[in-house]
Every structure is written in C-alpha cells, then in structure tokens.
Amino acid sequence: RVARPIRIIEVGPRDGLQNEPAIVPTSAKVSFVNALSRTGAAEIEIGSFVSPHAIPQLADSDEVARKMERLPGVTYSALVPNEKGLERARAAAIEKIAVFTAASETFARRNIKCGVLESIDRFAPLVAEAKRDGMTVRGYISTATHCPFEGAVDPGRVIKVMQRLLHIGIDEISLGDTIGKAAPNDVRRLLDATLPHIERSRLSLHFHDTYGMAVANVLAAWTDYGIEAFDTAAGGLGGCPYAPGASGNVATEDVVYALKASGAILTVDEQQVAAAARQISRALDRPLASRLSRIQTDR
Numbered sequence: 133r134v135a136r137p138i139r140i141i142e143v144g145p146r147d148g149l150q151n152e153p154a155i156v157p158t159s160a161k162v163s164f165v166n167a168l169s170r171t172g173a174a175e176i177e178i179g180s181f182v183s184p185h186a187i188p189q190l191a192d193s194d195e196v197a198r199k200m201e202r203l204p205g206v207t208y209s210a211l212v213p214n215e216k217g218l219e220r221a222r223a224a225a226i227e228k229i230a231v232f233t234a235a236s237e238t239f240a241r242r243n244i245k246c247g248v249l250e251s252i253d254r255f256a257p258l259v260a261e262a263k264r265d266g267m268t269v270r271g272y273i274s275t276a277t278h279c280p281f282e283g284a285v286d287p288g289r290v291i292k293v294m295q296r297l298l299h300i301g302i303d304e305i306s307l308g309d310t311i312g313k314a315a316p317n318d319v320r321r322l323l324d325a326t327l328p329h330i331e332r333s334r335l336s337l338h339f340h341d342t343y344g345m346a347v348a349n350v351l352a353a354w355t356d357y358g359i360e361a362f363d364t365a366a367g368g369l370g371g372c373p374y375a376p377g378a379s380g381n382v383a384t385e386d387v388v389y390a391l392k393a394s395g396a397i398l399t400v401d402e403q404q405v406a407a408a409a410r411q412i413s414r415a416l417d418r419p420l421a422s423r424l425s426r427i428q429t430d431r
C-alpha cells in the first residue's frame with residue numbers, strides 16, 4: 133500500500149463544545165478555531181447551524197464563522213440539519229456542510245426528531261441545493277456500532293443507510309461510534325461489511341472514547357484497512373447531549389501521536405493541538421481528557 137497522509141477532521145469546536153454545560157464565549161471559540169487552523173488539520177468543523185433550542189452551546193456559529201481566520205488549505209465545515217441551517221451556512225460562507233442521521237431508529241428520533249429513512253428523504257433536496265452552490269457534503273451515520281437505546285447495531289443497517297446517503301449525492305460518509313463503546317473487533321466487523329460499498333477515500337471514522345478503546349480503534353482501522361480519515365477533537369472534548377453516558381471524542385493529539393509513532397504520515401503537529409486544547413480548557417475552566425495535553429515535560 134502506498135502511504136498517504138492521514139486526514140484529521142478536527143471536530144473540537146463543534147462536537148467538542150456542543151455538550152459542555154457552560155456556554156463558551158464567542159471570542160474564545162474564534163481563538164480556538166484560529167489556533168486549530170495552525171495545527172495542520174485538513175478540516176475544522178467550526179460549529180452547527182442547528183436549532184438553538186436543541187444546542188444553545190453553538191447558537192453563535194454564524195458569528196464564529198464570520199470572525200474566524202480562514203487559512204488556505206484548511207476546509208471549514210459545519211453541521212446542517214435542514215433548509216434553515218443551509219441558509220445560515222451559505223450566509224456564513226461555509227464551503228462544506230454535514231447532514232446527520234443514524235443507523236438506529238431510536239437515536240435518530242431523539243437526535244433529529246424523525247426516523248432514519250425520513251431524515252434521508254428530507255436531506256435529498258438539501259444536498260442537491262448545497263451541491264449546486266458548490267458545497268461539499270458529508271453525511272454522518274451515528275450509532276454505527278452501538279446505540280444508547282437499542283444496544284449493538286448490525287452492520288447491515290449501516291450499509292443500508294450509507295447506500296441511501298450515497299444515492300442522494302453525499303460526497304463523504306463518517307461512521308460514528310456515538311457512545312464510544314466499540315472495540316477493534318467491532319471496527320473490523322463494521323469495515324468488513326461497509327468497505328465493499330464505498331471507496332475508502334470517501335470514508336471517515338468518528339470515535340468517542342468512553343471505554344478507552346478509541347486510539348486502538350483508529351490504529352486497527354488504519355493498519356488493517358488503510359482508513360485515511362479520522363474525526364477527532366482537540367483535548368478529547370465532546371459528546372452528544374442526545375446520547376446518554378457518552379463521553380468525549382478521541383483526542384486529536386493522542387491520535388496523531390499514536391499514528392505517527394506507528395509510522396503513519398500526518399501534517400498535524402500534536403504539540404500545537406495540545407496547546408490549542410489547553411487554551412480552550414482555560415475557557416471551560418476544567419481539565420481535559422487527552423493524555424498529551426497533560427504531559428508537562430517531554431523527554
């Protein structure tokens with residue numbers, strides 16, 4: 133296999149901050165995005181254009197997008213659930229949007245207030261419109277291995293949802309272990325099932341780290357299957373308010389360290405990520421979950 137650089141999709145400003153009890157000031161979010169822009173991440177998910185009733189923590193994503201610096205070579209993306217979200221993304225000059233559904237029915241209903249198939253039917257015109265405007269569209273499939281309400285999820289369900297999303301023109305799929313329960317064998321089962329149905333280059337994996345398996349999952353996906361894109365959050369921030377018991381995303385700096393130490397090529401500087409994480413940790417006034425952000429001396 134030809135070694136290609138691994139893409140890090142930094143979701144700290146979105147997934148990282150959407151579940152925080154405190155609402156972070158807009159200026160701190162802008163500084164966080166600006167710091168992350170200098171880490172070498174391929175893409176930064178800067179926020180969500182969702183209902184402020186659902187996620188008040190990210191109600192100011194429009195302002196974040198207006199005030200942040202945009203560095204060449206970095207893609208700035210955001211979550212969009214509906215037409216109103218698309219209008220906001222367009223007004224904020226966001227070049228890539230992400231729609232989101234799930235592999236399990238109960239989680240979809242709690243998170244986006246409709247069933248899985250209905251959600252994809254609703255996305256179809258939205259995706260077409262976004263693509264006409266020149267945007268790239270990502271599709272998240274949550275609960276790809278486990279659902280907080282239904283338990284283990286059959287990969288066959290993921291395949292069906294993925295095929296429908298690809299059919300409506302989604303450019304890239306992110307498979308999410310929303311509650312951070314998957315272990316490498318679950319990842320292998322998921323990839324054995326899904327990879328025959330999608331080009332590897334269009335797939336990203338999104339691990340939360342509740343059971344401490346996420347770095348192992350990333351390494352299994354890269355070494356055994358050549359997966360080249362991972363969603364991670366600086367400092368290990370994150371979680372979904374509609375997924376009880378779920379903890380943060382796998383920490384960007386820990387993933388970068390683990391992949392580089394295993395021989396992978398990455399453009400991301402893990403020390404810069406850890407510095408950005410410490411910065412947002414001061415704004416949140418709490419310590420972070422990542423290992424690297426807590427190391428004081430590096431020998």
Ligand code: HMG
Nearest residue numbers: 181182183184186213216217244245272274275308310372
């Ligand atoms: P709904 O309540 O059915 O929608 O929400 P509605 O159309 O009836 O609107 C209700 C209110 O929300 C109205 O306001 C709308 O204007 C407003 P009111 O008139 O009552 O004041 N509204 C909006 N405002 C601004 N922008 C919008 C927007 N949409 C509605 N775009 C909906 C349905 C899905 C829109 C809502 O429930 C929602 O926005 N949910 C967000 C859920 C969310 O963000 N979840 C977390 C992200 S997913 C995740 O974390 C998983 C992931 O990380 C992967 C993984 O880990 O698995 C991606």
Ligand code: MG
Nearest residue numbers: 147308310372
């Ligand atoms: Mg998530």
